[in-house]
Amino acid sequence: MTYPTHLTFSEYTDFGYAEFKDATGFNTIERQAQRAVDSVTDYYYNDRDIRQDKNAQRVDAYKMAICEQIDFIHTTGISSSYENGDDFNSISVGRLSLQPASHAAQDSVVNGVCKEAYRLLAHYGLLYRGRGSDWYAATHS
DSSP: OOOOOOOOHHHHHHTTOOSOSSSTTHHHHHHHHHHHHHHHTTSHHHHSOGGGOSOHHHHHHHHHHHHHHHHHHHHHOOOSGGGGOSOOSOEEETTEEEOOTTHHHHHTEETTEEHHHHHHHHHTTTTOOOOOOHHHHHHTO
16 A cells, blocks of 8 residues: 655645755655654545645645655654654753753654644644534534
């Protein structure tokens, strides 16, 4: 089974992203970035056809979140939570203080995606986990 990709290199550049100057290496990182974004959206566009979504702003936000995650992976080299190594922010013993080199990268990740991608997804409701109220819909139909 092949994992469907929802972002092309031309869309990446059309949105104004420029970490990649050509498509070389883009496809590998795009798949990693999309898997991260899909995991926080509860695979919204794997269950729905992205081409049939009438909310173009939501589709663009999803694709821009993938772009942000691509740039994050390309810049930091971190494509998964376990690549950060030990899970600590800092350790102090007496006058000795240790902080991991990837501490700045850890602080910029929310649930496995960079903060910029997370904000885009949240703004357009792609992080919503609840369920609509049947009572509310029934009383106002």
